[in-house]
Amino acid sequence: MPKCEICGKNVKEVFKCKECGAKFCKNDGNVDALLCRYCEEEMQEMIREEREVMDDIQEIEQETD
Ligand SMILES: [Zn+2]
Ligand SMILES: [Zn+2]
Numbered sequence: 001m002p003k004c005e006i007c008g009k010n011v012k013e014v015f016k017c018k019e020c021g022a023k024f025c026k027n028d029g030n031v032d033a034l035l036c037r038y039c040e041e042e043m044q045e046m047i048r049e050e051r052e053v054m055d056d057i058q059e060i061e062q063e064t065d
Contacts, residue, residue, distance in 0.1 A: 004028055006036055 001010040006028035014023040015031050019039035029036040035043060 006038075 001012065002014040002023060003009070004011050004014055004025035004027075005022045006024045009025065011025040014025055015029065015034055016023055017029060017036035017039055018034040019042075020036060022036045022038075024036040030040050033040065033043075
């Protein structure tokens with residue numbers, strides 16, 4: 001049985017993270033996006049930061065209006 005590199009358990013099926021290459025079970029990541037839980041968290045963090053930057057730009061545009 002393959003071993004999940006995230007939780008360390010032997011599981012029926014593992015998926016390979018497209019970001020870091022870690023093999024993870026379905027409980028430890030997004031199997032549709034092929035991201036382990038750590039990379040998924042990082043992605044969500046990046047999306048959040050991008051939104052904050054977008055908000056800043058909108059504020060600046062409003063001020064110069
Ligand atoms: Zn796991
Ligand atoms: Zn990963």
